Amino acid sequence: MDLPVVIEEMKDVPFREITRLDCEDELLKFSAPVLGKGATAIIPLSSEATLISLSGTPEQSYRLGYSQYYEGKVLINLMIEGKVTHILNKSVTATVQGGSSFIYAVGGERSYMELPVSHRFEVVSLVLSQSAFESALDRFFADQGPAVRQQCISAMFTKDRPGSVFQFSGELRLVVRQILRCRLRGNFRRVFLDCKFFELLSYYFASITEIDQKAVRFSxxxxxxxxxxxxxxxxxxxxxxxxxxxxxxxxxxxxxxxxxxxxxxxxxxxxxxxxxxxxxxxxxxxxxxxxxxxxxxxxxxxxxxxxxxxxxxxxxxxxxxxxxxxxxx
Missing domain, CATH: 1.10.10.60 (Homeodomain-like)
Structure with missing residues (x-):
């Protein structure tokens, strides 16, 4: 297998406008060397949360550096289709396939997402500030005690600790589709996305906690x-x-x-x-x-x-x- 092309910065390819454009009306389609044909969107859900959607079929295996964009952030990565490998600080790796997800706390390391040639993929990342993530945990698990809250924190990948990969529900996939297809404007759009942000987190946190609590019943x-x-x-x-x-x-x-x-x-x-x-x-x-x-x-x-x-x-x-x-x- 050929070694993947390493892309440290998005501006290194004819793709730079994608990192600077809020694609609120539609997915921005692109065609670029190495990355192949695909589409992307950057959608602000709230003042402290952004949804990043990226899909395509790479013309060559590549390793995309992304930690520099998300320093001090928490990423909830949702693999809608395909398979990617995440390399976190060269010491922790996570392979995520369609229907799987993981949480990653970005803390200054150099991290990459590696994608194989000719395999279509679609990945969505929910990017939150640390304070927004902790506030969401408090909001969702206020009545369940600290153990369940800690369960979500312990599931996170960091530069030093391998976390856990989880399966997410079809309902969560549907919420993502609704966000990407929203054509509302102004305050209607703002309120809609704010509600979808919490709906998405509801299904995600439920998937994490319910899987762990129920799987112990089986060998x-x-x-x-x-x-x-x-x-x-x-x-x-x-x-x-x-x-x-x-x-x-x-x-x-x-x-x-x-x-x-x-x-x-x-x-x-x-x-x-x-x-x-x-x-x-x-x-x-x-x-x-x-x-x-x-x-x-x-x-x-x-x-x-x-x-x-x-x-x-x-x-x-x-x-x-x-x-x-x-x-x-």
Whole structure:
């Protein structure tokens, strides 16, 4: 494998306007050497919190330095699609895949996000000041005692300490989509984003605390098997999807599969699989591979109307709107 190109500063590539533009109206599309084709947005959610969205398909493996932008900040990284490796101060690494997240306290070290060539990714980072993060913890865990609050702090990655990688819920993904597609103006937009900021944190903190509290009911082997099931559902490589077939294929009983999956990943097997199918459908429509009727048939829906209803419920947008945006771009 070729060594990745190291990009210390965003201005080192024909991409500099992206770090200086609040993309409040739409994702800013770009095409640049190494980074390939992609889109980005920088959206202020409040006076102390910003949402950064970056997606693309790299033309070459690259390692993007980002700690200089976020000194003294807390990053909640949400991997919507793909896989990246974070190198924190050369001594701590974290590999984050689609549907996974981690918290990182940036404390002066040189840290990088490494992305492989030709693999599409989408990553969203919620950037908070230290005071805003601590205030949010106080607000969410005021009645649960210091132990649960400390649980979130202990999950953080720092330059010296490996933290924890968590799975986040489909509801959180939907909130991100709603933020990125908001077209409100003025005070309407300000209030909307402020509410979505706390809604996003609600789902995120719930994912962290509920996973840790419930996973202890199952053995390490059970959890490892559930991780295998989740990976298989996410890749779409399974030829037959049913609870009975999954139990047979992965050697796990029905109770551990259904109750364990819900406890560990904070969602049901069926809902997770449906989300993955719709995510692949969304990507196919965005890439212009199918029209709506073709996508509905390809991804297992009996009618285009049923596909459109499920798609809108998941993403808050009709599949026909996605295809129109593709034709307009």
């Amino acid at each position: 390490a082997r059970d959890v490892a098997t559930l991780q295998e099931v989740r990976r298989a559902l996410a890749t779409g490589d399974l030829t037959s999807i049913s609870i009975q077939e999954l139990c047979r294929q992965f050697g796990i009983n029905r109770f551990k599969l259904t109750m364990g999956f819900q406890s560990v990943f904070n969602t049901s097997v069926a809902r997770f699989y449906r989300q993955q199918v719709l995510a692949r459908a969304y990507q196919s429509l965005s890439d212009g591979l199918y029209n709506v009727s073709q996508a509905s048939a390809e991804f297992g829906y009996a009618t285009s109307a049923a596909f459109s209803r499920a798609f809108y419920k998941e993403f808050g947008i009709r599949p026909s709107e996605v295809t129109r945006q593709v034709r307009a771009s």
